[in-house]
Amino acid sequence: MPDLSVPAVQVTDLTQRFGSVVAVDGLSLTIPPGMFYGIVGPNGAGKTTTLTAVCGLREPTSGSIRIAGHDLRTARETALAQLGVMMDGLSLPERLTATEVLRYSAGLRGLDDGWRARARDLLEILGLDAVRRTLIVEYSTGMRKKINLALAMLHRPRVLVLDEPFEAIDPVSAHSIEQVLKQYVDAGGTVVLSSHIMDFVERNCRRVAVVAGGRVLVEGPVEEVAAGSTLNERFVELVGADPVRPLEWLA
Amino acid sequence: MTRTLLALKLSLFRNGPHNERGFSLVSGLVLAALVVTGAALAGRGVVQEGWIAVAITVWGGMWLFGPLAQPRHDPSVISREWLRGYPIRPWRLARALSWTELLGVGPLITLACLTSLVVLAAPGGPVVVAIAVVAVVAQLYLLVWAGKTVAALASWLLQTRAGMTLAATQTAVMLAVSFAGWVPFAAWLLPRLGEGDTALVTPSLGGLPEPVADVLAALPTGWGYGAVVAARDGAGPGAVVPPVAALLVVGALLQLGWIALTARALRRPPRRAAPRRPAVPGRGLSLPFTSPQVSAVVARELATWLRDPARGVELRSAWLTPLLMALIIAFTDWSWALPLVGPAAAVFGAMVAINTYALDGTALWQLLTTPGALKADVRGRMAAWALLFGVPSVVLAAVLWAASGSPLGGAAVCGAVAAAAVGCAAAPLLAVVMPAVGTDARDRVYPGQQAGDPTGGQMTVFPVVGLAGVLGALWWAMLLPAVAVLYAAPALTLRLLRRRGTALLDAMASRDAAASVR
Numbered sequence: 001m002p003d004l005s006v007p008a009v010q011v012t013d014l015t016q017r018f019g020s021v022v023a024v025d026g027l028s029l030t031i032p033p034g035m036f037y038g039i040v041g042p043n044g045a046g047k048t049t050t051l052t053a054v055c056g057l058r059e060p061t062s063g064s065i066r067i068a069g070h071d072l073r074t075a076r077e078t079a080l081a082q083l084g085v086m087m088d089g090l091s092l093p094e095r096l097t098a099t100e101v102l103r104y105s106a107g108l109r110g111l112d113d114g115w116r117a118r119a120r121d122l123l124e125i126l127g128l129d130a131v132r133r134t135l136i137v138e139y140s141t142g143m144r145k146k147i148n149l150a151l152a153m154l155h156r157p158r159v160l161v162l163d164e165p166f167e168a169i170d171p172v173s174a175h176s177i178e179q180v181l182k183q184y185v186d187a188g189g190t191v192v193l194s195s196h197i198m199d200f201v202e203r204n205c206r207r208v209a210v211v212a213g214g215r216v217l218v219e220g221p222v223e224e225v226a227a228g229s230t231l232n233e234r235f236v237e238l239v240g241a242d243p244v245r246p247l248e249w250l251a
Numbered sequence: 252m253t254r255t256l257l258a259l260k261l262s263l264f265r266n267g268p269h270n271e272r273g274f275s276l277v278s279g280l281v282l283a284a285l286v287v288t289g290a291a292l293a294g295r296g297v298v299q300e301g302w303i304a305v306a307i308t309v310w311g312g313m314w315l316f317g318p319l320a321q322p323r324h325d326p327s328v329i330s331r332e333w334l335r336g337y338p339i340r341p342w343r344l345a346r347a348l349s350w351t352e353l354l355g356v357g358p359l360i361t362l363a364c365l366t367s368l369v370v371l372a373a374p375g376g377p378v379v380v381a382i383a384v385v386a387v388v389a390q391l392y393l394l395v396w397a398g399k400t401v402a403a404l405a406s407w408l409l410q411t412r413a414g415m416t417l418a419a420t421q422t423a424v425m426l427a428v429s430f431a432g433w434v435p436f437a438a439w440l441l442p443r444l445g446e447g448d449t450a451l452v453t454p455s456l457g458g459l460p461e462p463v464a465d466v467l468a469a470l471p472t473g474w475g476y477g478a479v480v481a482a483r484d485g486a487g488p489g490a491v492v493p494p495v496a497a498l499l500v501v502g503a504l505l506q507l508g509w510i511a512l513t514a515r516a517l518r519r520p521p522r523r524a525a526p527r528r529p530a531v532p533g534r535g536l537s538l539p540f541t542s543p544q545v546s547a548v549v550a551r552e553l554a555t556w557l558r559d560p561a562r563g564v565e566l567r568s569a570w571l572t573p574l575l576m577a578l579i580i581a582f583t584d585w586s587w588a589l590p591l592v593g594p595a596a597a598v599f600g601a602m603v604a605i606n607t608y609a610l611d612g613t614a615l616w617q618l619l620t621t622p623g624a625l626k627a628d629v630r631g632r633m634a635a636w637a638l639l640f641g642v643p644s645v646v647l648a649a650v651l652w653a654a655s656g657s658p659l660g661g662a663a664v665c666g667a668v669a670a671a672a673v674g675c676a677a678a679p680l681l682a683v684v685m686p687a688v689g690t691d692a693r694d695r696v697y698p699g700q701q702a703g704d705p706t707g708g709q710m711t712v713f714p715v716v717g718l719a720g721v722l723g724a725l726w727w728a729m730l731l732p733a734v735a736v737l738y739a740a741p742a743l744t745l746r747l748l749r750r751r752g753t754a755l756l757d758a759m760a761s762r763d764a765a766a767s768v769r
Contacts, residue, residue: 055620058753077622085620090613090760091693093551095558100550105617107547108624135558137693144693151617 006069008033008159008190009054014063016049016214023049025214026063031192031207033068033158036185038201038222039194040231041211042239047194048088050211051163054192055085068158084152086145088164094137098128098147101136102154109155122150126176142173149177153184160184162193166200178204198232212239252339252347260351272356279360283367286310290367294374301464303367304476307390310364311472314357314398331516345513349506358395365390368479375483382482382491389498390475396505397471403512415560419567426568427575430595438583445587445657474498541634544623548631549638552607556639561610561695561702565603569640572599573647589655590663593648594670594720600640601674601716606705607632608679608755609686612693615756618748625752629744632679641671662724669723669733674716676740681708683747688759 009031016024024046031037041047052058054065056072056079065072070079093101099119106115123129126146136147145165152160160181166174174197181191182204195201201208202222208231209219217238218225226234264272286306293300334344365387372383408414437444440452468477474494481490536550556562573596580588608615618624648667652660689695689703719736722729748755 055616057616057619057756080620081622083620085616087616090616091611091691092614092617093555093611094614094692094695095555096551100554104547104551105621107543107550108617108621108627110543110623137696 004033006033007031007066008035008068009037009161009192010064010066011050011054012064012066014050014053014065015061016046016053016058017061023214024053024060027211027214027216029209029216029219031190033190034185034188035190035207036181036205037190037192038205038208039192039211040196040198040201040208040235041194045211046214047211048163049214051161051192051194052087055083055087055161056080057087082158084155084157084160086148086152086160086162086165088167092136092144092147092151095135097133097135098123098150099132101147102150105151105154111155115154118154118156119150122153122180125180126150142169145169145177146173149180153180157189159190159192162191164195165193166195166197174200198230198235202226202231210235210238252343253350256347256351257354260354264354275356276360279356280363283360283363286364287367287370290370293371300371300480301467303371304464304467304473307364307367307476308467308470308472310361311394311397311470314361314394315401331513335517341514341517342510344517345510348513349510352399352509353395357398358391361394362387362391365475368475371476372479372483379479379482382495383479386475386478386495386498389495389502390472392502393471393474393498393505396502396509400505400509400512403509403516407512407516415563416567419564420571422564422568423571423575426572426599427579430572431576431579434580434585434588435583438585442584445585471498471501538634541630542627544627545631545634548628549635552632552635553638555611556635559610559692559695562603562607566639569596569599569603570643572596573644577647577651586655587657587659590648590652590657590660591666591724592651593644593646593663593667594717594724596644596647597641597667597670597674597720598713598716600636600644600671601678601712602709604636604640604674604678605681605685605708605712606687606703608682609688609703609705609759610692610695612688612691612759613756614692615752615759619752619756625748626745629679629741629748632682633675633741636675636678637671641675644671659724665727665730666720666722666724669730670716670720672730672733672737673719674712676737677712677715680740680744680747681712683744683751683755685711686755686758688762691759691762 007030009029011027011029014024014027015022027046027050029039029050039047039050049058053060054067054072056076065079067079068082070082072079093104096104102115102119102123106119120129126149128143128146128150131143136144139147149162149165152162162181165177165181169177178200185191193205205222207220208222208225210217210225222231225231229237286303289298289306290300290303292298293303334348337344368387368390369380369383372379405414405418409418441449442452443450467473468480474497478491478494481494536546536553538546538549541549556566573592576595577589577592580586580592618628645664645667648660648663651657652663657663685705685708687703687705687708689701695702719729719733723733
């Protein structure tokens, strides 16, 4: 069981600049272990930038990140060992099959033989065992999400960081991913994900942070953040949506 | 529509990238100036004018073989993918696009080169100059469309696995001729060099033999030259009009061919070449003297070299080039030079492996987020390189030594060992230092897609590994520094990856070759 007194992810005063653009502006988050945690926000809010920094894929301009108590800057390898990562829109070793890429990942991490049974389970549950000879480069978006999830979970990490896991995939694929994530959290794992699918976040996440302009607008249990509305309505209210004037040429 | 597309192409040119285009423009104009100067000297009788026909034939050859010589390149500037969504008939769109193909560095520098024909015509007076101007335009029209049609045909072929082999063979032939094509001439000039006899056979070159000049003038690349010389020498319209008319007719036919190929490409998205699939997926690899982490990387690398379309072309050409070089040398009196192909094979192996990080693209994220993976990755890439290129180059040197009984055999084997050691160390290092970022791995399905232009890295690794091979061959003690490089370079590569890996990932995610990791 994880130590409940140590946050699974602790982001303190994270700032990320790209030249003169401030993508993340003093953002802080404390995510307890065993939590299904959602980060929502409009495009360009800084969600992916934050998650990229949490995964160690970007050196923050300032601020600190701790994974299960390990500082990502000073104890990088130990911190990374706690993470399973699923990034959106990035390649994998594209010329391998699902089995081969899992074998490769297991070898790269030096896992014991238990990975074989876990890989079999993941491939079966995610429906990838039917395409044994298909290379990753030939995968559809949904299949890519699934193999990414299998890779993220293979080494039984304490924290899963998922960037847009439900973006552009069909409901059936989304359902299988959702079921796997639920099991993972029920077993004590922590999921931190960014998403635009408010319905999913409302249904599964216990806490949510609404991010805009690189800052946290509101954070807390989903019911509290929603404040009696749906999360989608509350999100639009918080972020603000410009009124759309009627387009006469559409009439 | 043609005007809109021309404006679009001009905008794309204005927005860059300018480096490669600028280099081609300057180097092309310098070469064209040499040809024009040669024509001026021919007018004064200093140079025989047949050499101008040779220059224009070589220039035309560059149009024909240039696109094929670089099978990774997609020569189109305006994206076909983007145009495919417009509700315009493909044939009409392709026709309009065809005129935009005339805008570019290639036609411009070729026009500059062909002005040599006007210089040749100048002594004949204004009418002959006017004929020369028409011949220049007609010759340019033919060369441009010959080159564009060959490129479109190659691009279509490269969508198939057979095309991949074809491209590799073609590249190997070009490389073998470039690197060993001089050997027959050298063997002719110095027939007994292998016996230590440096007596030079002096050739009597003088002017270009008349039959050769006639053959060159009879080739399509020489029709413009033939028409201009005939007009200047007072031949009747019967000798001037047919070659110019033929240039225009064949040029128009080639343009039609290009339009047909482009319309076909616009009608349907590029098909995926069926990738080579594993017969037994998931088979592991266990290597002696390596950790499971390194073995995992070696297995990934071996599969990727065999299955990735861009790497597949490089692998085939790196294997085939030394064999073709050996074949060229074997038919000369310089068979003593055969074992030297071994070190050359290590050089080619290094040249094709200096862009692997950029070819693997954003898959780098997995290495950056896995503890200890970067170290295993560097060592695994080196081990895979040694298996695919290093050991074969040493074996090749030894086999050719045994076959030829060359007195240079031992030196060649030492050279191959030194070159292989340095190549093994330098390839991953340069892949980090000089990545040529192109289409990301997940979107690359056939070798015709832009996979980054690693020419800079190749030009860097070539002298480094070549020098190691030469030094290793000259003095066996030089093997020690080569082994020291093999030992020290991985630590440097690893350090660079740790410090700059995220910047490299950013550059690849944004597909920005200019977003240097330096």
